Amino acid sequence: MMKTTRRHFLTAAGALAGTALAAPAFAQDILDDVFQSNRRGGWNDQFDAKAAGGEAVQSAIPIYSHETLMYTQQAITEYQNIVAQGGWNEVPSGNKLQLGVVHPDVEAMRRRLMISGDLSQRAGLSQSFDTYTDAALKRFQRRHGLPADGVTGKYTYAAMNVSPQIRLGQLQTNLNRLNQNMGSYQDQRYVMVNIPAAQIEAVENGRVVSRHTAIVGKIDRQTPLIDSAINEVIVNPYWNAPESIVRKDIIPLMRKNPNYLRDNNIRILAADGSEIDPLTIDWSTEDAAKMHFRQDPGKINAMASVKINFPNSHATYMHDTPQQSLFNNLMRFDSSGCVRVQNVRDLVTWLLRDTPGWSRQRFEDTIRSGQNTPVQLSQAVPVHFTYVSAWSTGDGVVHFRDDVYALDGNQELQMSQAI
Known part of the structure; x- marks a missing residue:
């Protein structure tokens, strides 16, 4: 493969130079830093997660918050500047790269991870897949909702080789979604189901108190967008x-x-x-x-121990599942439209907190009884089923997810269907 040059990276800079002038210093100088980076990667280097770009990706900031809105706007500016400076190189996808490998493709990957901010320029360019590269790749994988195993598989390569122009468009599309729906997320307590992330946030006083892995609807049985309020929990439900x-x-x-x-x-x-x-x-x-x-009701019931109800015209609800292993799947789009919740008992305990007489102990005892038991919440908790496939919850931490229902307007973002 022809070696990537500085000239190749900067070919498109002229068309978007005006946009680049407004970008933060982080983005303005990133390509210069990459190409001036020293050669490193010896195995005797002292590992420094921060130098490798391995800062924590998880955040207590809700997706629907003014902070996320601000950070997403900043991310758009940064990606506009990356595009203006020529974007990033495509990483060859024919080899399995992981810690300990020495291969020319590793250098291409390190350069790519530097430009997106996952790998610090201090880590340098090298053909060695060292601990710096391992931490940076895991950070990249977490930002894209992939298993953070530090190994390049087909989904990691697919996410890595989406162009910055397309990622910029995805951020702009989702910024509009955040702006349009922000007014619905001002409640003190609420539950948010993010469909493309297959994840649930329980939010209280502007902070995420718990996150739950979810299983949402298949492409041909999609989970609908819903704004409602949870008013009932059924322990040991009939299905x-x-x-x-x-x-x-x-x-x-x-x-x-x-x-x-x-x-x-x-x-x-x-x-x-x-x-x-x-x-x-x-x-x-x-x-x-x-x-x-x-x-x-029973252990093989499709909803297992609990069902979470809220009024809606789609007959959609949230529930437990006897198939707990499905939560380990990478692509968790496997339901008929309803949402399965991992660690659902923790979520239900939080929902029932203000309902008199329903402690965690009583809830667990009721499950063991096997008796169908509907419980009305003393105060309904708002619930929102939404679709956000790109956002930022911190400086330099930009999240992207598979556009599973093809709502972002670019087929390349529907990676689970393209591979």
């Missing part, structure tokens, strides 16, 4: 299968395995509440799609 799941999932499964309903504690109920024998139904048709399918 009532929506018609779409009966039609798309249950009927095809019954055709393959006539015992599927029995094995999964799902009953078919008539209008008067009586139970209908599945053997009396012709499963070669879709007549059953209009019937009421209800799963008993």
Whole structure:
């Protein structure tokens, strides 16, 4: 591969020079620093996470906050300047790079990580994947919602090789979303579900008190945008299968395995509440799609221990799941539209905090009882399902996520579908 030169980086600078003049010093001088960087990377270097650009990425600042709005505006200015100075180089994606590897592609990656602010110029340019590079790559991965394992896989390369022009557009699109919806996030306590990040924030007094990994809707069964208020928690819920799941999932499964309903504690109920024998139904048709399918509470219930309700026209809710291993998946877009919550008992305990008589102990005891128990919150907690795929929560910390529902206007940002 032809070696990247300073001339190659600065080719596009003229067109956007006016924008560059307004950018902060961090962005103005970054390419000069990269190309003047000394050669380093020997294994006897003392590791310094700060010098490597390994500052913490996680923040207690809510995505919807005036601070995030300010930082995102600053990030846009920085990315405008990076674009004006020629952007960053494409990193060859044919090799697995990780700590201990010595390869020419490592130098290209180090240069790329310097330009985006993940790797300090003090770490220098080298073909050695050293501890500086390891910390910087993990920082990059965390900013992009990827497993911070310090190993270059297909999703890391895909995120790394999105051009700064496209990233700039993504930031501008999401700044508009933040501006348009900021007024909805002024409550003292609220829950925010960020769909492309597959993450939930419980916010109180302007700070995130807990974050929860989520599983949200598939591309063909998308989680909707919602503004509502959580008014009920159901411990040991029944699961009532929506018609779409009966039609798309249950009927095809019954055709393959006539015992599927029995094995999964799902009953078919008539209008008067009586139970209908599945053997009396012709499963070669879709007549059953209009019937009421209800799963008993229990460990294999689709919602496991708890369901979180809030009024909305989509029949959408949040819930626990018996499939806890799914929270470890990189692409957590696997539901039929509702939102599964990791560590949901912590979230529910926070929601029930002001409801008399519902301590954590009573909540856990009720789960163990196996009894279906609806609990009305004494004070409803606002909940917002939103779509933010790019934001910044600190100086130099810019987050990007996969545009899973293709709402950002550029196919290259829908990486999970392109790979």
